[in-house]
Every structure is written in C-alpha cells, then in structure tokens.
Amino acid sequence: MSRSSRKLPSAPRAACLLSAGASLIWIPQAFVLARAVADAVSGAAFGAADLLVPAALFLVLALVRTGLDTLSVRLAATHAAAEKHRIRATVAATVAAWSPVDATRPPVGEVATLVGDQVESLEPFIVRYGPARFRVSVVPIVIALVVAWYAWAAALVLVLAFPFIPLLTSLIGMEARDRSKAQLAEVGTFTGVLLDKLAGLSTIRLFGAVDRTAEAIGTAGDGIRRRTMGVLALAFLSSAVIEVFSAIGVGLVAIFIGFSLLGWIDFGVTGAPLDLASGLFVLLLAPDFFQPLRDFSAAYHDKAAAEALMDRHDALIAPARPRLLRADPAPAAPPVVLTHAAPAAPTVTVHGLTVTAPGGAVMVADVSFEVSPGETVALWGPSGAGKSTVLAALAGLVAPSAGTITVGDDTLSPTTADAIRRRVAWIGQTPLTLSASLARNLTLAEPADRGPADPCALERAIADAGLGAFVARLPRGLATPIGEAGAGLSGGELRRLAVARALVADRPLVLADEPTADLDADTADAVRAGLLKAAAGRTLIVATHDPLLARQMDRVIRLAAPSAPPPPADPAAPQPAADPAPRAAAGRPVATEPAKGPA
C-alpha cells in the first residue's frame, strides 16, 4: 500500500492552497458578521439601513470565497482529467506493444475495465481527497490561533476536543478498511450476483428456473445486505466519534463564552474581556475548526479506491512482457505508401531462432530453415513446439532473443519490422472484425484514408476464398454491415473472411496460423482451396495440425518441443497417429522433408 501511495498522482498545489484560502476567508466573514450582529443588539446600529456596509462586505467576501473554491475545484478537476487521459493513453500504447504470442497477457476485459471505469476513481481522489487533506493540516491550526488571540481557554477546548489527528485518522482508516471489506464480502456484490445469473440466462430459461432464480437473487441480496450492515454499523461509529467531538467542542466553547460574558468565569481570556462581538466571532469560528476534518473523513475512502486502481494498473500493465518489434514505441501511424505493383515472392531464412519469454520460459529453441521464393511450407509439430511463435517471429510480432530472420533482402530488426510486415498477409484463427461493411472488413490492411477498394479485386478474392455463395445471399452484398466480433458470421465464414482478406491485401508473403483448426470438413476444404489460391506466386508458410493441409504444401518443416518438461496438453492437439509423414524421423531441432509428390 505504501509502495503505490508514493506513485499516486496528487492534487495540484495551487488547488490545495486555493481551497484552504476559501475556507480561511470565513474568518473575516465571521468577524464582519459578528460585529454587525453585536452592533444591532447593542443598539449601535439601528435597523437594516445601518448594516448595509457590513452586509455588502460580507457578500463581497462570500463572492471571493466562492470564486476561490470553484477555481480550486476547476484546477483539480482539470488536472484529474489530464491524469486520466495520460493513463489511458499510456495503457493504450503499452497494450499496443504487447506481442500476440504472449499467452500470459492479462484478459483484455480487465484492461478495458481498468481504462474505462477504474481510472475514474482518480478524479475524486485528486479533486476531493487532496485538497481536503491539505485543509485539515492548515485550517484548524489557523482558526485555533485566531481563537487563542481572543480566548486561550476556548482554543484549548477546541484543541482538546480535536484529539490528536493521528488517532482520528487511524479511526477513519479503520472505517475505510471496514467499508471496503464490506464491499468485498465473500459472496460478492449485489451486481455480481445478478451478472452471474444473467450470463447464463438462456440456460435458466431452458430449465424453467426463471422464477426460482429471481427468488435466489433476492435471497442472496438479503444475505449481502445483512452482512454489509453488520460491518457498517461498526464503521459508522468512527465518524460518529468525530461528530461527537465536534459538537461537544462547539457546545463547550459556547458555554465558556456565555459564562465568561456573565463574569462567572474570569480566566482563559487572552486580551481584553470578551464582549458580544468577540464572543460571537469565536462561536462562529468553532464549527469551521472541525469542518476540514469532517470533509477529510468523507473523502478518505477516495484514497483507497485510487490505490486499488494503481495496484491494478501495476499488476496488469507494468510487468515485462514479450513485445512486438517496433522502431518507435509511440503510437504514431507511419505514412504508409503502398505501391500496388506487388513485389516478388521473397526468400525467408531463419537461422538459430530462439524466443524466450521474460520469465525465462523457452518458447522456441534454435530453429533454422529456409523457404524459397514461391514455396509453400507447413510448420508441423506437437502443441507447444512453437509453430505459432515461429510464425509470429517471422512477422516481427515477437522479438527473438537469439538468431536472425531474413525476409527477401531485409534482416528483421526493430527498424525493418514495419517494412517487412508490409510484405506480409496474415491469416489467423479468429480474425478481427470491425462493425463496418463487409468491404471495409476485407480491406482492413489498407489505411483508413485510402479510397474505396477495387470492387473487382474484392469479388475475385471472395470467390477464391469460397465466400461467393455467402456474399451472394447477403441482402446488400459487400455493403452489408458486419457486427462487432463477427456477429452474424459463423466460425467457418470468419475463417474464410481471413483468407479473402489476405487475397485482397496482395502481399508477397502469406503467413497462416492453424487456418483449418476446429472446422467442419466442407469449410476446411474451402479454406484449404482458398489458401492454395492465395499461395499462387507468393511464399506461404502455414502452422498447422491438419494433415490434409500439410500434404498440399510443397514441404513440411517439423518442429520439436523446445525442452523438457513437456508442455501441457493442448485440447486441439492431434494424436500422434495424425502425423502426415510417419516415415520421417522426429529429430530435434528441425527436420524437413518433401510432403508433396508421389507417395
């Protein structure tokens, strides 16, 4: 907790000073008011007409006070907005640099919650907590000094009623902890219970259990309420303590002043004996002596929320992870000039490629192979052999810890990665879809500001990917909107969309990661056919478990698992019997043999 509290962004100093200033203006206001009231009571002023000057002065001070207060809030709020924006931008930049092969990267839902919602807890922390904390360290002292100027005994009463701040803050801290404990009570929250059931609503409907489940939600809510109230009843006590001290303090000051005005008490006065004006003045100051502490207590849990945010941020964003190869970590789009004269199919050379995760786990160990221009190659091997990682390394999607990769004339490095990637078309298992037209989804590889794509090229790509019949049945053809996360598309259609996208992109090197996994026979046929079309005149490297696909390649490159212990079983892993080339020796690190041709 103390570790992260040092890194918490604080409220701007000016906002704190202004807010304390606004509180302290009450001192001259109270002085003016007390004097005016005393004058009226003693008959020195007669009626409203005689009080216009102090009334105007009081109002002017009120305006200044209001101005200072709003300015303070404005400064703090602007600062908070900037801090939130900064965190959102740096998280986006960090997330953008993570490598796709890193299976340990946090679930994106958590990152989205962090930058969407949790970041918001910075605002109350900066706007309320920071200034309140500053006020509590300044305002009571100043007021106590002013009170002491008139009556040291009254100041003493206040200071005694204000038990040592450390004691109180620890009481408040206990309340804050109790509160968060109440919120995180083991059975979860009111909303958590509801979301748990809603996530499986269709199952509940199928089992005819809607009414029973509604009842269960009510019962669970009741339990949460009872447990939470048990904790809160205790937690609220600590703020009641502050209330008691503050009320008793004000009351004692009033009684002291009253008795001293009557002359029943003749000690505790600093200078001249108290009169009505000075007595009222001291009385008016007394509640504001305690107000900062009450504000601080109300804002205290803002700090816990902000700390929880920073801890979450550190846990999700800070750890070192495999990164993409990029020359420039800043999220700036390089001006991409795409010449559509397709460059020739490149040679791909991999030499001694080793990829190590930051934790030290070896993902790929010392892999070497060469792929000739226009060749089609399958990367084959058990799950955990690093097929997908090799493929990702070829596109600069993960930084190798040793070895070199050459594509055409370029050796892969942070500076060449972008240029090399511009020659790559990628076919993944779960292609990204945007909520935009089908045509826009097909031309994802083009920058957004490029004009509309050539419709003929799109039609051809769609036909080659085996999506022709699907698109023909769409009401608006290529203009049909596709939902987020591929809504309205089946898994097989999505996979063919990825193939069509690669065909549209028309890049000389095609990389495909398990393009036929988990597909039915017909769809897998269509994807294989599309891949071969995409491979015409291009270099194709495909990581696969699919024996039919591997057989259609020019060559199979076998990868062995990098090291003992054996990796955990992959649910999608084929059984050993599924080896496309049982004749080949399963040698480490790599064996290659032709797959095509007469058996």
Place this chain on the structure above:
Amino acid sequence: MSALLAVIGRFFTYAPLRLLAGVVLLVLTLAAGLGLLAASGYLIAGTALAGLGLIAFDTFRPSAAIRFFALARTGARYLERLVSHDATFRVLAALRVDVFRGIAAAPARVQRRSADLLARLSGDLDALDAVHLRFVAPVGAAFTALLALGVVYALLSPVLAVAVLVPAVGLGVVAPVWLAARGRRDARRRHHGIDAIRRRIVDLDRGRTEWAVAGRLGEAASSVTAAADRVAAVEARQHRRDMAVRAAGLLAGQVAIVGALLVGADLLAAGAVSGPVFVLIVLAAFTVLEAVQPLRALALDLGRMILAAGRIAPLMRVGAAEGHRSAESLAPSIHPAGPMAIRLDAVTVRADDGRPPLLDGVSLAIVPGERVALVGPSGAGKSTILAVIAGLVPPTDGRVDVGGRPVVGPGGPDGAVGLLTQRIDLFQGDVADVLRLGRPDAPDAALGAAVTAAGLDPVLGPRDGLAFTLGEGGSGLSGGERRRLALARLLVADPSVVLLDEPTDGLDAVTADAVLAALSNATAGRTLVVATHRRTEAALADRLVSVRDGRIVADARRGEPAFDALMHRLTDPAADLAA
C-alpha cells in the same frame, strides 16, 4: 427524467417506511445542528446583555439545549446513516430481482444484444444505487428543513421567511438540480466516450496481429487516445457546469445569512424581537448552508443517474409486472415420462436484418426414442433447429410439436426438452445447487445417480462431492468437467427429449471420449438429437439428417448406404489418415 422518477417511485414502493425514516432522521440531524448553533448564539447574546445588566437571563435552559442538541445531532446522524443504508440495500436487492426478471422476459431480439446490455448494466446499477443516498434524501431533507425553517421565520415575519427562503431554495436547491439535469446530454456523451475507449482497447488487443501486419497498430492505439480526448473534452464542459452548481450552493447560504441579518435587524429595531432572538434568527440561517451542501456534488451524478434510469426503468417495469404474474401462477410443472416424438412442420426462421432465412421450410419427424444426428457445415442451421425444438427461438413460420403438444416457450411443453448448449453456463454455488437448477426438489440420490452417469465421480470424489463450491460463472472446473456437470444437470431434470449441440467441441481426445461415453449411457431411453460435424459424435445416432443453407438435404438411417456415405464426409483426423 421521467424514467428517473419512475425508478425513485419504485424505490419507495420497496421500502417506503425505511426510506422516509432516513429522510426524517436527516432533517432531525439538520435541525439538531441548527439547534446547537442557535442555542449557542442565544446563550452568548443573552449572557452578553445580562453581563451588561440590561436583561435578566436564564442560562440553564440554553446550556441544557446545547448539550441536548450536541448529542441529538450525533445520534440522529448515526441512525440516519444506518437506516438509509439498510433501506438502500433492501432496494438494491429488489431492484436486481426486477432487472433479472425484466431481462428474462425481454424478447429474444433484446437478449441477443445482451452483451452490450450486460457491459453497461453494472455501471447503470451502480449509478442508480446512489439515487436515494445522493439525490432523493439530500434534496428531500433540504426541502423539508428549509420549509420548516420558513414556517418558523414566517411566524416572526413573512418578509424574513421570503428573504431567507428565496435565495436558499432558488440558489441552493432549484439551481443545482436544474443545472445538473441540463448536463444529461454531456453525461450521455461521456458515457459513450468511455464505452468507445473500452471497445477500442478490446479491438486493439484482439486484432493486434492484423493491425501490426497491416502497419496500422499505431492507428489503432491512437483511436483509443482519440476516444479519451473526446471524454476529456466532455469532462471539461461538465466541470464548468459542476463549478456553477457548487458556486450556487455556496452562495445560497451566504445570501440567506445576509437576508436574515438585514430583515432581523429591522425586526429588532422595530422591537418585534429581542436581542437574543435576533441572534437566533441570524444563526438559524446557517442551516441553509448545511442543508444544501450535499447538493453541490449533484452536477456530475444526476446526468449519469438520468441516463442509467432511462435504460433500467423499462426492464424494471417489465420485471415488476413479471414478479406479480409469477406470484399468481406458481404451478408446479407436471413431470413428463417416457421418450417423446418431435415434429417440425415447414419451419422457417428469419432474422430481422433482411438476410436469407436461418431455416427455410424445414420439416422433420422424429419418433419417440429415436437417436438423430444433424450434420452439415457450420452456419447450415443445425443449432437453429435445436433452438427451435427447445423453444429458445420461435419459428417465424411453421409449427413445432414435442410429444404431440406445441412448443411455446423454453424447455418445451412441461420442460420435456433438455438442451446441452455449446457454451456451458454454470453458476456460483455448490454442485448440488447447480444440479437442482431444473428440479429443485430432486433428492440427493437422484443427484448422485446423475453424477455417476455423467462420469463425474472421479472429479467430485476427491473434492467435496455435492458440496464442492463453484465460483462466479462456475469457475473451478476444467472445460471437460464443466460439460459433464452440465450433462449431469440435464439428467437430473430428466427430460424426455435430449438435444446436444456439438457436445465435444473444443475438448481434447481423451476428454471427448469420456464425455461421449457418458452421453451414450445417460441418454438411453430418451429421444436424442445431436448437432455435429464430427464422426465420433454422429456415431451416437441411428439416423443422419444433413442440413445445408437452412434446408434438409439428406436423411438416412443406419444400414442404408447413404448413412455410411454421410458418415464418411464428417471430420475425423485419425480416420482421414487411415483412408
């Protein structure tokens, strides 16, 4: 705004007395605060005059009042917090029940968009949770306290009441609420902006390979920043409004004090009140400051609450109506016995977006006890046929009967149809809770038998058996274990018709074998329909029905040559190699 009022109205039907008690206690807290300050002022003024020998003054009553108010204020405040929080929590629990019923009763079209709904739901509910504590209670208490103050002032002088109440109510209550309500468009914009940040970071993460290869990763990252920029711009506007609200609230108290001072001075000069009462009048105006202070934070909250209420109120209304309906008709379902026939007559299912129908005039007759596999490529309509039989998707045209009775709702007639969906939904709770979802009165013996039939004994044995507790969403089990637990749950419900949707998809070979073996055992003596593209799953069936583009294109029974031909076309890597 009317939606927000509806939500507030709902709050007060759930826990009317408790919520009112909370407001009353809040008013008492304010009154005690007023009493403390006023009694103190009265004492000081009185003693000052008495000290000068001008009047005789009894110090006993004001100092007793000071002690009383000091303690009363603390006590009222503490009780208020307890009562208000307890009432609010009661409402929150009831509100969630309503929302659940509301979503459960919503048309399928709404439910399909539920990912969106769910993503917002928790934020919306959080915003509404604060409706009482941060809006209704402080506004109600401020109004009541100010009204009471006004009555007391009016007894002394109507002018005094006007001088204090007009600035207090106008600047302190009306202006903040009005300004805050005007902010609801910005609240909506900000909310959409934060949605965009969330969505774009998800797009960035899911599509990072595609973005990187396309050379557009930077673009994708800056689109997140662009959404954050928009949010910051909206927030700047909101902050200006927030400042205005704060300023109005702060000025309200100060102007009221000046009003009390000037009018009070005239009353004093006219001899209508005494000196101590004059001081009391001025200090009583301080209540305005304290009463309107909680409203100063309203600018940011109210817009958000109005937005959330707009989305939640319709669900809440439907849910509340559903709650009444179900309370009236909680008839126990008659449990059907024996396998049942399924009959589809020219069933067409059309999505509402103009695309080709998902099912196009499908007719299919399945006799009791028959075991049928629906085969065909992905997107052919296999899952839709299962959903139609299970009553999850109503046919646009045509008719579906199970056991000779029409299917009108989920689960078929009297819950005769059980569907093992592709995605397994489990819930928080122990295994016994999970298993009893369909039949709450199932005896432990029935649960044990289902667990054994689903092959779960080796999984649950070493843990706590039926008492093993699952986390949120049923976490704590592997994929294969979840599927078998869902199967056991289906068996406890004891449906006459069992529908399976790709029951071993995504499982490794060993687990798939275990699940298939369990399925084969457990579904004996029931009508079975399985949707699949795997040979291993289709082997459960004695009849293959081939579906393509929403139509049935082939239908063959075991023993016919067409059966083997269809079987041969299904995916099976090991068999492909052998061929």
